[in-house]
Amino acid sequence: MSMLLEVSDLRAGYGRIPILAGVTMAMAEGEYLGILGHNGMGKTTLLRSLMGQLPATGGTVRFAGADVTRKKTHERSRMGLGLVPQGREIFPELSVMDNLRMGLAAAPTEDLSVIDAVIEDFPRLTPLLDRRGGALSGGEQQLLALARCLCTKPRLVLLDEPTEGIQPSIIEEMIETLLTLKKRWSLSLVVVEQNLEFITSLSDRILKIQKGRITGETSSAEILSGQVGMEAI
Structure with missing residues (x-):
């Protein structure tokens, strides 16, 4: 099985404050990988480092066989890495179509045919294409942020805290959409999340992050069957 993403002893931080203390992980093409952890453990910092928004201070990141540790964000994007950031960061004054x-x-x-293909998997957005992004509900904005990312034709999507402030009906729709994309687009996904139900519904494997290190691994099946207790997560 070929590895799409390989991370070795990755270190990063903000100024003199270290956050990632040596993250090592790998994932295969077509895999959905969950990363679970409490606030302040380094989840968002890890995704920002993988995307190149935050420079590594040590370690390596390899994507699709290439060393991308020193590559810029736009270079990683062109290689097939996409990020849906925490807080969505859509353009509120632009229409849904212009956001896409x-x-x-x-x-x-x-x-524009790329947008047409993406919209097929986001039917909720179809009647909203002329509406301002800022006029959408939080859940609709999250779907828009995901759809916008897919317009870059990514091989791997980095999804940061997607359920934050989202109503349950949209969360269920997001799960169904992402599982459909996995099959139809051969998509790979790293999802950072605290919502256990969401992350277990999507992930093939789940890694636990604590104080900037990966400290454990389990499967969604083990969590759902009770083989792994909540105290172990």
């Missing part, structure tokens, strides 16, 4: 077009900004030419 921003996902095409890095492409050599604007191919």
